Amino acid sequence: MLGPIPSQRKIYQPHYMVNVIPLTLSNPGIAGKFYKINPHMVNIGGKTRGDFGIHADRNVPGTAGCIGIESEKEWVEFKALMLDYQRAGLREIPLLFSYR
Numbered sequence: 001m002l003g004p005i006p007s008q009r010k011i012y013q014p015h016y017m018v019n020v021i022p023l024t025l026s027n028p029g030i031a032g033k034f035y036k037i038n039p040h041m042v043n044i045g046g047k048t049r050g051d052f053g054i055h056a057d058r059n060v061p062g063t064a065g066c067i068g069i070e071s072e073k074e075w076v077e078f079k080a081l082m083l084d085y086q087r088a089g090l091r092e093i094p095l096l097f098s099y100r
Contacts, residue, residue, distance in 0.1 A: 005052050005065045007097045011042045015094040018054060020085040029059035029068075033079060037066075037095060054078070 008015050022033035034053045041050035049065060056075045057068030069075045085093055 017092040018095045020082045030055045031058045
């Protein structure tokens with residue numbers, strides 16, 4: 001079951017959380033920093049999905065539910081922002097999804 005990350009309302013959570021300390025992955029579509037989104041796994045309509053994160057979109061544009069940042073300039077700016085959060089002593093920040 002592919003598609004966008006489900007709204008937090010569909011998983012009965014007030015929000016997701018994003019780790020500000022990245023993992024480094026070698027997956028072809030990621031190949032670099034990966035900011036994990038929690039909860040790790042969610043259940044939607046009897047189907048379990050997970051492993052969501054924010055990463056540079058290094059492959060054909062699009063992801064399997066992650067947030068893929070296509071612009072290299074915006075990716076560099078995003079990583080700098082996350083580093084600022086780390087330096088401020090934060091480990092996670094809230095993330096909301098709203099679909100119309």
